[in-house]
Amino acid sequence: RVRIATALSDSERKIxxxxxxxxxxxxxDFISPGGNAYGQRERALCLRDYGWYLRLITYGILAGDKEPIESIGLIGVREMYNSLGVPVPGMAEAIRCLKEASLALLNQEDAKEAAPYFDYIAQAMS
Structure with a gap:
């Protein structure tokens, strides 16, 4: 698990x-005028969140448990994004894109170990 978390952390920017x-x-539509990621500031905030979720996934992988993901990052996430006007299904799609980019960097066995943590977050946002 340490190897997987290290690989993901070391490749965060690339992922x-x-x-x-x-x-x-x-x-x-997310980056078009009127979209939630339209403009440099908004896009930078989205990318910051993607990095934060990737780090959260590495915590779960290191622990070998989804509990850190739940307690640190998912309690109240839907309410927070809804209050900010951020489309939650869009965040779930972003997590699926993070999963795809991350797993492409791992060998098959490590990808199989890491995949459920991405799925857990995407499901919680769906």
Missing amino acids: VDEASKKLWKKRP
Whole structure:
């Protein structure tokens, strides 16, 4: 688990960049005028959140348990994003893009170990 968390942490910038490119390609409305990631500041905030969720996933992987993800990052997340006007389904899609970009960097066995942590967050946001 340490090896997986280290690989993800060491590649955070690459993963976030790749995931955001995938997301903007799937959902160009997010970065179009009126979208939640339109403008430099808004886009930077989204990328910050993606990095934060990736770190949260590494905590779960290190612990070998989803409890840290729940207690640190998911309690109240839907309410927070709803109050900010951020589309929660869009965040779930972002997590799926993070998963795809992350797992592409891992070997098959490590990817299989890491995948449920991404799925857990995406499901909680769906």
